[in-house]
Amino acid sequence: MAKGHGQHKVGWDFFGAELKIRREAAGFTQQDLGTRVFCSGSYIGQFETGIRKPQLDVAERIDAVLKTDGFFARMCRELIDSSPYEHYFAEAAYLEGLADTIREYAPLFVPGLVQTEAYARAVFLAGQPHLTDDEIDTRVAARLERQRLLDDPTKPLLWLVLDENVIRRRVGGAAVMSEQLTRVAALTRKRRITMQVLSIHVGVPAVGAMLSLMTFKDAPPLAYSEAAHSGNLLDDPARVTGLERAYDLVRAHALPPDASLTLIESVAEEYANEH
Structure with missing residues (x-):
């Protein structure tokens, strides 16, 4: 599986390789270790192959079981801290680069994967006006780096529903x-993304936050939901299924793709005529 953008990919590969070596040296199967650190054996396998990365508390439990004197916790902490993203988004950003499909509902802002530099800068300046220019530049650069995954012409399949x-x-x-809406329209016309707009006349959407x-290809589906300065990565199958159904309801009530594109281009032209 291809590795994600914007993360220390070799570092997480090394984490997984070391985990496998030390697990086998201790005489544990993946299921044995998973049981002892309160996760499934398949998750241990995903950690070892770099498909997923563990949360810090899991790494700490792995150290305790394998008697590795904090080795995995220190590595996990260093890799998390070195991410250019907020701590609550770092794993989701990593997983975007591994995904076959990404379906997103955006209630407030154009999704980061398709933002222009100017739009991203305006979002950061409005939300974190206390940051220095260098800090803003770093965040904008990280956001644009994420977008490299769209350089692949077909993967991931990206489906966006934008609230009007x-x-x-x-x-x-x-x-x-x-400029921003023109970019969204261009990506849609190139068939690189599928985009719909949820009309303001729909009423209460089935999803109340960014989703x-x-x-x-070889791991269970995940959901990521974000609110102000916080985010949750969800992998419980029942919860993910429920969110998938809610997303399908939003998509069903949204304008069709052709009508959505027409609306986006019309509003972009309205903005263009103002300056």
Whole structure:
């Protein structure tokens, strides 16, 4: 499986390789170790192959069981701290680069994977005005780096549902919005993404926050939901299934792709005519 962008990919590969070596030296199967650290044996296998990375508390339990004197916790902490993303988003960013499909509902802002530099900068400046220019530059660069996964012409399949409020909210002003919506339209016309708009006349959407659903070739699906300065990565099958159904309801109530594209281009032109 191809590795994700924006993470220390070799580091997580090394983590997995060392975990396998030390697990086998201790005489444990993947299931044995999983039982002792309160996760499944298949998760241990995914850690070892780099498909997934463990949370810090799991790494600490692995150290305790394998008697590795904090080795895995220290490595995990270093890799997490070295991520250019907020701690709550770091794993989701890593997993985006591994996903076969990404389906996202955006209630507030254009999704980071398709943001322009100017739009991303306006979002960071508005949300974190206390940051220095260098810190803003670092965050913008990390966001643009994530978008490299769209360089592949077919993978991941990216399906976006934008709340109409997203295209009406003047992030950065008319010129920034015109450029941003033109980019979304261009990616749609190139058939690199599928995009729908959820009309403001729909009422209460089935999903109340930003939601990203990811599927993988050789791992279970995941959901990531984000609110203000916090995020949750969910892998419980029942919860993921419920969120998939909610997303399907949002998609069913959204405008069809052709009508959505027409609306996006119309609003982009409105913004363009203002300057």
